Amino acid sequence: MSGSDLVEPGALDQVLILAPYRRDAAYLGQLLAEYDMAVATCISADELTGYLAAGPGVFVTTHEALTPTLIDIVARHLNAQPPWSEMPIVVLLDRASPNSRIRGQLAAAWPRSRQLFYQRPLTQVELVSGIQSALLARMRQREVRDHIEREIELRRELNHRVKNILASVFSIFEMTRRGATSVDALADDFGARLTALSNVHSAVFEAKGEAISIAEIARLTFDPYRQMGVSRIDASGPSVMLTREAGTTLALCLHELTTNAIKYGALSVPNGQVAFHWDILPDLGPDLSVLWQETGGPPVVAPSRSGYGTRYLRAALGGLFGAKPDIMFATDGLRCEINGPLARVACNPEAPDSVSGL
Template sequence: MNVSDQRYESSALDHVLILAPYRKDADYLGRLLRDHDIGVRVGTQADDLDELLAASPGVLVATHEALTPGIIAAVAGHLQAQPSWSEIPIVVLLDRASRPEQVRAELGRVWPRARLLFYQRPVTTVELASGVQSALLARLRQRDVRDHIAKEIELRRELNHRVKNILASVTSIFEMTRRGATSMDAFAEDFRGRLGALDKVHSAVFRSEGDSTSISEIAQLTFDPYLLHGEDRIVAHGPPVVLSREPGTTLALCLHELATNAIKYGALSQPKGQVRFNWTLSDDDEPDLAIVWQEQGGPVVEEPTRAGYGTRYIRSALASIFGTKPLIVFDKAGLRCEASGPFSRVAGQPLTHGRVKPE
């Protein structure tokens, strides 16, 4: 098919393909649509029709003379290959001597997946341009439906993924808490607290724009229950740093375990005890993120004979997000936990609205 040198909109579905074997008809229709700011491609022969159809025209305009068996079959094949959301509009310009009902019936049979519009020539310029523009609008609405369906499918997949992850986390927390519990009351208290920590950070992530949250907000949400009578028993400090969802959730659970351990056995079990949680970013082109948990003012620390749930979880969880094992030191003056790794492993999208500022 000879393609005339017409303006072609590269955006899929936004141009019109004109099928007209007579050059006079092709030039007239192309000029008419261009005058109404409609992108067009024009073919006058059937040789390259498959290529032109593959360019995903938004609308087909075919003269009566173009309805040859070869073109009808090629268009039928294109329609058959359409995705489920698509119903391409086809504008057919019938000649004065044609039998409209017969043509309508035959094209409706061979092109069942098309939105057919028929005009009897001669047709006014305004009428034809308006019909093509309406057809393009209908096509664009079909594309909107396609995008909506694709987005809905993606959201369902993401929801399924998140639900599975949450259920896996809850199952893991339940099993580890059960193995370490000494009584039903102790189990209920620990399990409730760990689920609360998980809930808080998930709430923070969903309140944020996108799938990110700041370390400062994670720290505030996790430590708020331990700030009694205005006393800052846990002091958090660090630069503005934003984490993606999964590292943020993991860090929150680790901080919850450290805080719970400090209340039961460490610095927060004593009136004057205190915890400092700091995070830093190196100045390198590819910076490292480092976190430090340091307790002081508590009872003399003794290394346990066996690692409990909290210690095992912290070691495993921090290693998974930073790529290296954390350092947990049972120093007599106070427990110390350090972890570091490439910031690129945990980085989230920058937040675009106000968040909790670091101290």
Template structure:
């Protein structure tokens, strides 16, 4: 007798044949076919056997007592919607098959009833059991597909809500800083494009994580045309979560916008260097640096604009510490650092 395993691709078989040597006989030739089976003996705790979750039940005519029928009925009633447990009933040739079928269909509505007349050839019974093991496997595959579809719907709903929240936030912040409708439309469209670029990078990466280099390149690529690279990028390979990539991209977009309006990219000879480094600590730290050069002489503004406020708040939330923002005379600089673990996929 092969005991049912804890985990198996195929279900196991519970045999209820308490008389003669039927249970051992069935278990023996099923075991030869590598089918996991538990042959119940007279006096066994049937409720316990059923609680272990057999995929198929093989039951002989003489086992169909009211108590057994009731326990199997209770077990079947507890099955999830996807589960239709095959029950193979081995009847005597002289048994009132029609009456038994009607009674069992009424008692076991959640089963897949199959009847065979004894004596039955071993090969015929093995084929019937193996066919129904495949049926059980397909049932579980359907269940897994439905569960995955449900997860995908929930995930899609979550993502759509997050995107709409981001769009609403970007619009409200842009509106507060805009002086004309044209300014609002131009800046809002540009910020949405930055958000779109990051989602494109994550989609192309095929998961919840994305290469930081891909995020940075997609964000700054519109400003590097042909052989002219106004914004240089360098740093080691590192993977960040979708949320972290989105935040970094939007911050880089704001820094680029400010550089075009007031900083290094305002002058044709100005340039920006974006660099990131990883420490060799056990819990490595990522340092991200934005440095401008070749632009107009820099002076600290008298009031903090939307872009600076957004960058400061977003990078502090992402890295865990406030970024260092300095309006140095030879060029604006923004540096942020924090544990890489904060930028990895969050559960």
């Protein structure tokens, strides 16, 4: 089997072959390639260590290739596997070999593996079927891995969201307290602002419809931060109805930007202002342009490394618009701008009307 027939290691759907004697490796590689399986072969301890580190889907070996050194290399790899992983290992035995003893030794040496033993000679169909079943099991493990990783990310995101929501609640309370003239007025204003904060989550996450306007998202997001009937966030733009998914993403991004502005930016001081504008650029596809600009706040200092919020904005807006947002930590105020195809996000890509003065 030539080097051009091999693929680089790393995918969980790859078969790694250790069969350094005779032409076993060439035969196995050719056979599995005929069934569209990705194959890699190794013949030495160093090669085996490297391929295992890359994470093969199934490991196929002949029993005579398994020296104590190689058995130990595989054992170390298995012991270092993540909890979701149980690498399938296919061992090809000879009729004359002490099969019971080999099975016992490998079971003891490799407890965290799914071991399949085949006695040669065997039919091609039997071998291919066994390896395909092992790859299918590996695919299920990969699904478990992805589920675990997604759950961990969701927990981190939830924790981050809860902290931001609590920070928003505290800021709303402080804004309300400063302008309150009585306990009853404080209770009424604070309750109304908390209700507005809740509305943006309800409108986006619990809406049964398939569209929500940018103006509505802006209104529901910014209403909790209005004080004495005067808004320090100017929001304006044409009537654009976003898909439910796009609306959810934009709402979360605006919440992220608003929370940051309250903590560190323009909304952390009495005279700070925020402009949130969106527009349709007909000459570019058309494109939807979105701009967040803070002014009048404390001097902005670019962070030494990106925090979760910045990373989220880049990932979320990048995925939404198909382009990277331009986030500038200018001295006079944070600026976040992005343009992307209107058709990616909008339910009414022609949207002629304008909305302003939110």
